[in-house]
Amino acid sequence: MIQAAHVGVGISGLEGMQAVMASDFAIAQFRFLADLLLVHGRWSYLRICKVVTYFFYKNLTFTLTQFWFTFQAGFSGQRFYDDWFQSLYNVIFTALPVIIVGLFDKDVSATLSKKYPELYMEGIRNMFFKWRVVAIWAFFSLYQSLIFYYFVSTSSLSGKNSAGKILGLWDVSTMAFTCVVVTVNLRLLMICNSITRWHYISVGGSILAWFIFIFLYSGISTPYDRQENMYFVIYVLMSTLYFYLTLLLVPVAALFCDFIYQGVQRWFFPYDYQIIQEMHRDDDNDTSRAHLLEIGNHLTPDEARSHAISQLPRELSKHTGFAFDSPGYESFFAAQLGVFAPTKAWDVARRASMKSRPKIGHT
Numbered sequence: 001m002i003q004a005a006h007v008g009v010g011i012s013g014l015e016g017m018q019a020v021m022a023s024d025f026a027i028a029q030f031r032f033l034a035d036l037l038l039v040h041g042r043w044s045y046l047r048i049c050k051v052v053t054y055f056f057y058k059n060l061t062f063t064l065t066q067f068w069f070t071f072q073a074g075f076s077g078q079r080f081y082d083d084w085f086q087s088l089y090n091v092i093f094t095a096l097p098v099i100i101v102g103l104f105d106k107d108v109s110a111t112l113s114k115k116y117p118e119l120y121m122e123g124i125r126n127m128f129f130k131w132r133v134v135a136i137w138a139f140f141s142l143y144q145s146l147i148f149y150y151f152v153s154t155s156s157l158s159g160k161n162s163a164g165k166i167l168g169l170w171d172v173s174t175m176a177f178t179c180v181v182v183t184v185n186l187r188l189l190m191i192c193n194s195i196t197r198w199h200y201i202s203v204g205g206s207i208l209a210w211f212i213f214i215f216l217y218s219g220i221s222t223p224y225d226r227q228e229n230m231y232f233v234i235y236v237l238m239s240t241l242y243f244y245l246t247l248l249l250v251p252v253a254a255l256f257c258d259f260i261y262q263g264v265q266r267w268f269f270p271y272d273y274q275i276i277q278e279m280h281r282d283d284d285n286d287t288s289r290a291h292l293l294e295i296g297n298h299l300t301p302d303e304a305r306s307h308a309i310s311q312l313p314r315e316l317s318k319h320t321g322f323a324f325d326s327p328g329y330e331s332f333f334a335a336q337l338g339v340f341a342p343t344k345a346w347d348v349a350r351r352a353s354m355k356s357r358p359k360i361g362h363t
Contacts, residue, residue, distance in 0.1 A: 049128035064145030096202040107193040107273040
């Protein structure tokens with residue numbers, strides 16, 4: 001039955017571990033099913049939808065800029081981007097931010113997810129991954145690719161380098177690729193419901209990686225792989241005012257339409273989770289942590305941790321090693337409630353050596 005299901009969930013119990021071994025997810029107690037479905041399952045659905053649609057968007061945007069060039073090149077087969085640009089676009093320059101979104105993004109907290117179980121219906125109705133959503137992403141890819149290519153190529157017609165020479169093909173393509181990398185990374189921040197320092201690090205690091213690469217790549221001349229086309233290109237570009245104006249204005253123009261759409265959608269056609277966000281945007285979700293910090297001034301770190309754990313629901317089980325019944329499960333509940341209670345190294349040994357309490361018989 002578990003193997004035939006789309007997603008098998010097993011519960012570790014006294015009857016044996018066969019169900020757990022055949023399942024996709026294992027939980028220690030039946031009550032954890034609510035957290036698995038309403039919290040983690042819903043978050044996972046939302047993250048996967050964003051990751052898939054964003055991958056579709058960023059690759060379509062990148063490809064369409066080359067497609068518009070073929071009209072100007074007379075379908076001659078002339079490439080617009082350097083080969084290394086195309087090879088590293090998905091591997092380095094846009095890879096890490098989307099991974100961070102797939103790991104950390106969440107629309108509402110775990111407490112609100114369980115408080116409003118109706119939010120789970122958005123996944124059942126497939127609100128975030130249907131043809132209308134894909135069509136909207138495709139429209140913005142089309143719009144932004146036109147901005148990238150025609151704005152950059154048209155403005156470059158009057159651009160000249162410090163030697164008075166007009167900009168060539170590789171100057172224009174490097175400028176367009178720079179705008180693409182900056183814009184698609186910034187666009188990712190616009191779809192995030194929760195932004196952490198890891199989002200900023202990943203987005204900033206990806207953009208920085210592109211500039212580090214192009215500085216090194218343009219500073220080396222190796223005619224064996226046709227890299228001589230890119231020699232000193234970025235240094236020539238950065239010596240012109242055209243580079244800085246284009247880098248500032250083109251991403252703004254490309255993201256302006258997205259900004260307007262998101263504002264209109266949130267105001268007039270909000271999703272259920274957006275309504276919950278507005279209802280609870282002023283709530284203090286860190287009450288437990290604030291209470292702990294208030295009394296923490298009079299306690300040692302170990303005493304503060306013991307106090308925090310004492311405020312949590314205590315559930316004893318002799319089954320360890322599965323899902324939320326793993327060693328140090330107190331820290332999991334603490335994180336859900338906003339209480340700082342990190343797992344200690346000896347928790348593993350303590351939970352692993354836990355023995356069942358002897359039963360008291362009646363005569």
